[in-house]
Amino acid sequence: MNRFTHLIDLDDFPVSYIEKIVNLGADIALNTAKYSEYCKDKVLATLFYEPSTRTQMSFQTAMLRLGGTLIGFDNPETSSVAKGENLKDTTKVVSSYADIMVMRNPVEGSAKAAAISADCPIINAGDGGHLHPTQTLTDLLTIKLEKGELENLTIGVCGDLKYGRTTHSLCKTLSKFSGNRFVFISAPELAMPDYIKDICEFKEIYSLEDALPELDMLYMTRIQRERFTGTTMPQKYILTKEMLAAMKPDAIILHPLPRVDEIEIAVDDDPRAKYFLQAKYGVYVRMALIIEILKNEYPTKLLSGEFSDKICENEKCVTTKEKYLPQSFSRKGDTIFCDYCESLITQQQIP
Numbered sequence: 370m371n372r373f374t375h376l377i378d379l380d381d382f383p384v385s386y387i388e389k390i391v392n393l394g395a396d397i398a399l400n401t402a403k404y405s406e407y408c409k410d411k412v413l414a415t416l417f418y419e420p421s422t423r424t425q426m427s428f429q430t431a432m433l434r435l436g437g438t439l440i441g442f443d444n445p446e447t448s449s450v451a452k453g454e455n456l457k458d459t460t461k462v463v464s465s466y467a468d469i470m471v472m473r474n475p476v477e478g479s480a481k482a483a484a485i486s487a488d489c490p491i492i493n494a495g496d497g498g499h500l501h502p503t504q505t506l507t508d509l510l511t512i513k514l515e516k517g518e519l520e521n522l523t524i525g526v527c528g529d530l531k532y533g534r535t536t537h538s539l540c541k542t543l544s545k546f547s548g549n550r551f552v553f554i555s556a557p558e559l560a561m562p563d564y565i566k567d568i569c570e571f572k573e574i575y576s577l578e579d580a581l582p583e584l585d586m587l588y589m590t591r592i593q594r595e596r597f598t599g600t601t602m603p604q605k606y607i608l609t610k611e612m613l614a615a616m617k618p619d620a621i622i623l624h625p626l627p628r629v630d631e632i633e634i635a636v637d638d639d640p641r642a643k644y645f646l647q648a649k650y651g652v653y654v655r656m657a658l659i660i661e662i663l664k665n666e667y668p669t670k671l672l673s674g675e676f677s678d679k680i681c682e683n684e685k686c687v688t689t690k691e692k693y694l695p696q697s698f699s700r701k702g703d704t705i706f707c708d709y710c711e712s713l714i715t716q717q718q719i720p
């Protein structure tokens with residue numbers, strides 16, 4: 370067991386803890402000034418190895434609104450990462466300067482790898498195509514405030530469901546609330562991974578128009594060009610103003626942003642379009658998260674230490690890049706998966 374409560378994956382926490390953060394976020398949205406001294410004398414480090422607008426700046430705003438201060442980089446080329454410093458050494462040093470550290474990194478499993486050597490709590494702000502748990506907290510607060518409930522919803526998730534880490538985190542978490550069902554809308558080559566389908570009640574369809582009438586919420590995403598490895602770009606989905614007539618009057622439209630062209634600008638004026646509000650709510654829920662993580666109520670279990678003689682075959686896994694990391698896998702039912710990136714071990718490796 371690690372000494373700190375890290376947010377690597379929302380799955381590490383009971384649903385009651387997630388609800389506690391969301392409810393605190395709702396209170397902070399109404400009474401922001403009440404929390405203005407909570408992090409006086411605390412330092413937040415933001416290490417962004419990948420571009421970001423919302424996640425980075427909303428964390429920075431959150432810490433400033435809690436009365437704390439900031440250090441960090443938003444371009445690894447301006448840090449000693451450019452000289453070849455590994456993740457362990459950067460984490461070890463920066464976590465000795467800060468009380469809490471937020472990291473975005475293009476490598477899957479990197480937040481967990483950082484947590485192993487960190488001397489403060491680590492928050493995963495996106496690890497490659499794997500997870501983006503603080504976006505999920507933002508989405509949950511938006512759903513709570515705009516729909517009033519987190520249960521019994523029909524949720525359309527559209528776009529790049531293969532590489533879209535926001536959709537993976539969101540579906541994993543919303544599937545824990547009762548009565549939620551999903552409609553996955555994507556091109557076949559960008560379909561939702563099996564490990565998410567295994568835990569959801571879902572159907573898959575290819576037509577966005579056909580899906581719209583039954584949805585309580587539509588979650589649009591962009592195609593992750595930076596992660597797509599195919600040669601021809603798959604079919605694009607674009608939500609147009611004309612298509613809104615088919616949606617329920619009280620449905621909501623979310624998007625983690627950035628938008629490219631998957632939602633027409635004309636949709637922004639529709640009262641069901643909540644994506645800019647969603648970005649704003651990200652500050653409040655991240656304030657709540659910082660407060661709760663610093664209480665250190667759930668020290669995080671990081672590695673099982675099992676099957677350390679096996680090798681993760683995911684070329685995007687942090688163990689491929691940071692060779693000093695111990696291999697570690699966990700068993701869930703009949704499957705064995707990497708503790709860093711959650712890739713399943715292949716049949717040949719199963720003991």
Ligand code: CP
Binds near residue numbers: 625
């Ligand atoms: N939603 C989100 O993660 O946005 P950024 O990439 O701008 O942080």
